[in-house]
Amino acid sequence: MATFVTGRCFCGAVRFQSEKRPVAVRACWCRDCQYLSSGNASINAIFKTEAFEITGEVSEYVSRADSGNVMRRRFCPRCGTPLFSESLSRPNLIVVRVGALDDPEIGRPENFIWTASSPSWGFVDSELPNCDGQPAAIPRH
Ligand SMILES: [Zn+2]
Ligand SMILES: [Zn+2]
Numbered sequence: 001m002a003t004f005v006t007g008r009c010f011c012g013a014v015r016f017q018s019e020k021r022p023v024a025v026r027a028c029w030c031r032d033c034q035y036l037s038s039g040n041a042s043i044n045a046i047f048k049t050e051a052f053e054i055t056g057e058v059s060e061y062v063s064r065a066d067s068g069n070v071m072r073r074r075f076c077p078r079c080g081t082p083l084f085s086e087s088l089s090r091p092n093l094i095v096v097r098v099g100a101l102d103d104p105e106i107g108r109p110e111n112f113i114w115t116a117s118s119p120s121w122g123f124v125d126s127e128l129p130n131c132d133g134q135p136a137a138i139p140r141h
Contacts (some may be wrong), residue, residue, distance in 0.1 A: 003019055004018060004020060004021055005018040005022070005045075005101065005102075005103075005106060006103075007096065007100045007102050008100060008102070009056075009075075009083055010076070010079040010081045011076060011078050011079035011081075013079070014055070014057070014058055014083060015055050015056055016052065016054045016055070016083070016084075016096070016100075017052075017053050018047045018051050019051040020047065020048055020051040022046055022047050023046050023048060023093070024138055025046070025098070025107055025108060025109050026109055026113050026135070027041040027042070027043050027109040027112045028042050028043075028044055028112075028113050029113070029114045029115050029116075029117050029118040029122055030066050030113070030114035031117050032071075034117070037082075039119075040122075040123075041118070041122065041123070042082075042097060043097070043098040043099070043107050043109055044085070044095045044098065045095070045101065045107050046093055046094070046096075046138065047094050047096060048093065048094075049086075049092055049094045052094050056076075057077060058075065058076065058077070058083065058084070059074065059075055060073060060074045061075070062088075065087075066114065066134070067133075069087040069088070070087070070088045071086065071088070072085065072088060073085045074086075081099075081100060083097055083100050084096055085097075090137070090138075110129075111130055112131070113130070113131045113133070113135045114131070114133060114134070115132050116133060
């Protein structure tokens with residue numbers, strides 16, 4: 001099967017690939033993401049875990065998000081690049097930070113979420129369907 005998407009952390013110790021396109025791409029302005037994205041929204045491509053593969057050692061940090069979901073965030077222990085996040089209640093999906101994709105063009109956001117947490121200078125594309133908090137869940141199938 002052809003590999004459609006590839007990526008890595010900044011130092012290259014962690015690599016990943018997916019045989020499928022992302023099911024959604026979102027820009028998230030939640031407060032947690034601002035910590036992970038140097039003050040900006042995080043840009044996230046959401047993949048099905050069944051077609052997704054990670055190589056290399058990752059560290060993780062588990063916390064409860066503004067949505068109430070328990071999130072497992074994974075990053076490179078060597079260079080610190082934020083790479084993945086997963087909601088423990090939705091193990092079929094993996095969220096990938098678009099900055100780690102070899103081709104960031106794949107990561108054009110389709111909507112902005114948690115816009116109510118954005119600072120006044122934060123960019124939100126008003127041409128897109130946006131959401132001031134947690135969006136509706138992606139269907140399981
Ligand atoms: Zn690294
Ligand atoms: Zn967020």
